[in-house]
Amino acid sequence: xxxxxxxxxxxxxxDCHVLDSAAEMAPYxxxxxxxxxxxxCAVVRPGDTNEVAxxxxxxxxxxxxxxxxxxxxxxxxxxxxxxxxxxxxxxLARMHRILAVDADNDTLTVQAGCTLATVQEAAAAVERLFxxxxxxxxxxxxxxxxxxNAGGVQVLRYGNTRELVLGLEVVLPDGRVWDGLRGLRKDxxxxxxxxLFIGAEGTLGIITAAxxxxxxxxxxxxxxxxxVPNPGAAVRLLGLLRAxxxxxxxxxxxxxxxxxxxxxxxIPGARDPLPGAGDWAVLIELSDxxxxxxxxxxxxxxxxxxxxxxxxxxxxxxxxxxxxxxxxALRENISEAQRIEGISIKHDVSVPxxxxxxxxxxxxxxxxxxxPDVRVVAFGHIGDGNLHYNLSKPIAGDNPDFIARTPExxxxxxxxxxxxxxxxxxxxxxxxxxxxxLALYKSPVELELMRSIKxxxxxxxxxxxxxxxxxxxxxxx
Numbered sequence: 289x290x291x292x293x294x295x296x297x298x299x300x301x302x303d304c305h306v307l308d309s310a311a312e313m314a315p316y317x318x319x320x321x322x323x324x325x326x327x328x329c330a331v332v333r334p335g336d337t338n339e340v341a342x343x344x345x346x347x348x349x350x351x352x353x354x355x356x357x358x359x360x361x362x363x364x365x366x367x368x369x370x371x372x373x374x375x376x377x378x379x380l381a382r383m384h385r386i387l388a389v390d391a392d393n394d395t396l397t398v399q400a401g402c403t404l405a406t407v408q409e410a411a412a413a414v415e416r417l418f419x420x421x422x423x424x425x426x427x428x429x430x431x432x433x434x435x436x437n438a439g440g441v442q443v444l445r446y447g448n449t450r451e452l453v454l455g456l457e458v459v460l461p462d463g464r465v466w467d468g469l470r471g472l473r474k475d476x477x478x479x480x481x482x483x484l485f486i487g488a489e490g491t492l493g494i495i496t497a498a499x500x501x502x503x504x505x506x507x508x509x510x511x512x513x514x515x516v517p518n519p520g521a522a523v524r525l526l527g528l529l530r531a532x533x534x535x536x537x538x539x540x541x542x543x544x545x546x547x548x549x550x551x552x553x554x555i556p557g558a559r560d561p562l563p564g565a566g567d568w569a570v571l572i573e574l575s576d577x578x579x580x581x582x583x584x585x586x587x588x589x590x591x592x593x594x595x596x597x598x599x600x601x602x603x604x605x606x607x608x609x610x611x612x613x614x615x616x617a618l619r620e621n622i623s624e625a626q627r628i629e630g631i632s633i634k635h636d637v638s639v640p641x642x643x644x645x646x647x648x649x650x651x652x653x654x655x656x657x658x659x660p661d662v663r664v665v666a667f668g669h670i671g672d673g674n675l676h677y678n679l680s681k682p683i684a685g686d687n688p689d690f691i692a693r694t695p696e697x698x699x700x701x702x703x704x705x706x707x708x709x710x711x712x713x714x715x716x717x718x719x720x721x722x723x724x725x726l727a728l729y730k731s732p733v734e735l736e737l738m739r740s741i742k743x744x745x746x747x748x749x750x751x752x753x754x755x756x757x758x759x760x761x762x763x764x765x
Contacts, residue, residue: 308331358431543568
């Protein structure tokens with residue numbers, strides 16, 4: 289990168305917000321898991337949309353690639369620069385203002401650098417709910433949530449991030465600003481442009497602000513950890529709960545015994561809610577805006593019916609908010625426990641809810657046939673068909689050889705997912721991790737449509753290169 293461009297960037301954002309020493313840039317150059325490590329010419333930290341636009345325009349004129357970055361909590365290397373060191377990381381962390389609150393319209397307008405927790409708190413301050421809920425909510429930023437179309441534990445009731453956004457502001461790859469910050473639930477004036485940028489992982493532009501949907505605040509909750517005989521029983525239990533409790537079912541998570549075991553091993557203070565229970569459990573939450581809602585009674589009644597029908601074998605119902613928090617901590621700390629345990633082959637997949645039991649049974653058998661001592665850590669959002677299916681060897685010394693077989697393992701898992709009508713990426717995005725996998729599972733027509741959009745919006749390919757879109761032609765299976 290030329291000294292002239294560095295000087296121009298410093299003139300836009302200030303000297304202290306252009307980092308170019310190795311020590312200063314280090315936190316921005318590796319992903320949360322420690323799997324991807326890149327290089328950059330500089331890290332630039334603009335403070336508002338005008339500065340983002342000016343930075344992007346300067347980089348575009350110089351032909352310098354740009355990597356947008358929020359809280360850097362992504363799991364697929366989407367916000368990590370490539371190893372060539374040719375690009376600039378543009379951090380949105382300074383852009384953390386709540387721009388507008390419209391309680392009557394149930395909307396919140398925020399800058400992209402707001403953490404998810406800050407957004408949730410702003411909603412709560414006007415007795416509203418922003419329902420996106422992730423374990424990393426204290427550090428992940430709303431711009432990153434939007435760029436990956438994040439899911440989380442309440443998709444069952446409220447939908448993915450894509451369903452929680454009414455408007456966006458985006459800096460395009462040439463530095464122009466598209467102002468789509470409209471709080472409208474009906475706007476039938478052609479293409480819904482915001483949907484191009486949600487889930488695009490910064491490859492089409494930089495999201496700088498968003499208008500988010502709010503919902504009535506939740507005032508009553510009931511939470512339970514339930515042992516189930518098998519995943520098929522879990523799916524049928526979900527159907528029973530929805531029949532008995534309707535839309536009050538806000539979360540329904542499945543946790544395999546191996547996932548819980550890692551939490552109990554690595555997370556201080558973690559306690560097994562049902563010692564001696566079987567291989568599978570579900571974490572259930574009912575919620576309602578009404579203070580007087582008798583959710584605990586309703587949940588206990590539904591679980592009694594489930595036990596009578598053989599869909600559940602035991603249950604621990606939270607008797608207080610503290611107990612509910614402890615149950616949720618078991619689920620939310622699975623990723624951290626896995627990180628402490630060591631690297632594994634991770635899959636973030638989705639299949640139709642009805643086919644989750646088939647996927648788990650067939651994938652387990654197929655993997656065990658080839659790698660008899662494989663350890664399957666399976667958990668996730670069974671209510672919307674999204675499973676985190678992570679594989680390793682239980683003996684640390686055996687793991688490096690197994691990890692080296694990642695392409696073979698991926699073929700087993702992803703081929704089965706595709707055969708069952710599923711997706712190889714449910715909520716974490718593609719980034720670098722699954723970019724080349726896409727060529728195996730997207731049709732040539734889909735890939736060409738995606739490439740056509742990329743060429744139209746970012747013809748020089750400067751925006752987050754090496755992410756999402758695979759190189760070369762499709763190779764459908």
